[in-house]
Amino acid sequence: MRSLDLRLSDLRYTGMTAEEVSAADGVAGPGDLLFTRYNGNPDYVGVCARVPDSAPVLTYPDKLIRAQFPETLVDTRYVAYSWAWQETARQLRTHLKTTAGQTGISGTSLKSIAIPLAPLGEQHRIADALDERLARLEKIETHLVSTQQRLEQLRGMVMAAAAIGVLAWDADPQHMPIDGSPSVNDGTLPPLATGWRWARLHEVAEVVGGVTKDSKNQHDPALTEVPYLRVANAQRARLELSQVAKIRVASMTLEKLRLRDGDLLMTEGGDRDKLGRGWIWEGQIEDCIHQNHLFRARIQKRATRPKLLGWYVNSTARAWFEGNGKQSVNLASISISKVKLLPVPVPPADEQEQADFVELGERVLARLDRLATACEKGLTHTATLRRTLLTEAFTGRLVPQDPEDESAEDLLKKIRAEREAAETERKAARRAAAQTKRKSRAEPHAPAPSDAPPASDIPLPEGEQATLPMEFTA
The missing domain is CATH 3.90.220.20 (DNA methylase specificity domains)
Incomplete structure (x- = not known):
């Protein structure tokens, strides 16, 4: 997983059924956000990617943290893009801890990261604009990287041809x-x-x-x-x-x-x-x-x-x-x-002929080097454009604002109320689970109410889950 990039080309299997994973609250569904909890490379710690809308049922390892948001309050595309903004990355770096060659960040630290909160309507407009413009940049970058790879292959072919004397058109290889x-x-x-x-x-x-x-x-x-x-x-x-x-x-x-x-x-x-x-x-x-x-x-x-x-x-x-x-x-x-x-x-012993072979190889390789340099400059420019787009988006200058949008302050109140209600529900569920467990211990020979394993026997996936794990700022 990389920033804004959840790669689904090499999936592994847990041995659990979809029902078991769902019962254990271990599903990462479309629209959920996943954060890297630890990695050997600090640049990849705390980065965020969104589960695509077309993704299958997924669970996740302990090196990831899942966050879920009610779609009526938050556009998770907006949150994922805000996480790729350099100002958010700057905050993240202050929370990283390194132990035994691994750099990590806690769920508590992730929750403390502040991001700019726009009204929901503006979140949708910002996410739509970034979807379109960053997709264009990514297409350009893909072409540039592909060209670099082809140029590197051509360099090898030119070096090989020059080294055996067949780079010139009139060469007669034997x-x-x-x-x-x-x-x-x-x-x-x-x-x-x-x-x-x-x-x-x-x-x-x-x-x-x-x-x-x-x-x-x-x-x-x-x-x-x-x-x-x-x-x-x-x-x-x-x-x-x-x-x-x-x-x-x-x-x-x-x-x-x-x-x-x-x-x-x-x-x-x-x-x-x-x-x-x-x-x-x-x-x-x-x-x-x-x-x-x-x-x-x-x-x-x-x-x-x-x-x-x-x-x-x-x-x-x-x-x-x-x-x-x-x-x-x-x-x-x-x-x-x-x-x-x-x-x-x-090569032949004639030194002038040897010099001619070298000069021809140098001329062709120099042309390839100029093309490779142009590709590198192009990639540098696209990286700058990406940073600029994100800055424009999260400083309120990328899309027009709509006075009819619900204010960010009102949205914050709804988010806080939703979070409090969710926490109350979780506490009630924990109390109910504890009562069921005590009752089960008091009646050890009571038959199970169904063929499904009790919730306490389902192995929870290692990691952290959060339902609105972040503090937002208007």
Whole structure:
């Protein structure tokens, strides 16, 4: 569940019948609101979603809180939208508590959140307007996200085509052989452009591991403190350098592992589909080295261009890394001995021809990057529009007001009266249940009045239910 988004595509079953769930007051019906009670991500705690009008009979887990409202007093669409407003979110953040890695909020705290209350007629008009306008924004966002995904796929295809020399229209790809190795499974290698050949990575580059962090040496002033790259810094076809850690190493280690322009960094472990990801070092930080969970490939004798190798590793070679990696309980890894056997495409020796391949790939990828940037700006703009719409709605400026509407003050009085009546009814029901229970204990052999299980034997769902759980402000 996310803010304003109750996903019903993956429903589970409780083993209880609809009648049993209803008898236990555990049904979340159309129009009810559900609030996230706890989550590992604080951004998802306290968020609200409305059960759609077309939803089936639902129950809910203990991580959710249900709220029900009489439709004659409150439009639950209005309340759900008000909960997505940034001013409401600001209030929520002050009530969050974190324990054992989980962030939570209590039902009592939810009840204390104040939202602006409009007359019922205006609630309907605001909800109708937001339904229409936010649906349009969501449609635009869906198209933008879909375009981003397609652009990412195109990036992979362009990198793969450039890396094997077939990006140019006049390329004539051919299947080229490579000497097999019993240590790895090469699978089916793609065809190469005319003049290209296959080689093992160790034939064209020096491949080494990085430094292992020894916490005992990190306070030794005789050692040199230098920046070093970790797995988190090596992303797919890019380096993330906003946060670079430091480590103390001996001078000899610094000389051995100091990164140079053109070095390709590849990950040794992590999720299986992320093995081998990484990118080229371009001298961004002086005296930088890398940890042991990153491999460094330094091209020898100008056998190929770093970008051609980097594009290949981050596109076509992904399947090779996945197929030759080793899976442990939680993480996958690949050994340096196998990485040295990675089949890599080698272009013709002519340096100008190599430069032409790189320039063509860079031009096409730059165009895709501009389109991706435009999509990102579009998503930023739609997010701003959503915040603006909600602010306009809950400061009384989105729809016209009608002097014929019942005042918010009168509506508040009705809500308070309804709540008091509901509380009186609940207390009476509890007293009746307690009397029935005492009578049952006094007459242990009395037959049950029907085949249905007594209410006290029906397992109540864990969680909190509330019939008007919030204080409202006019």
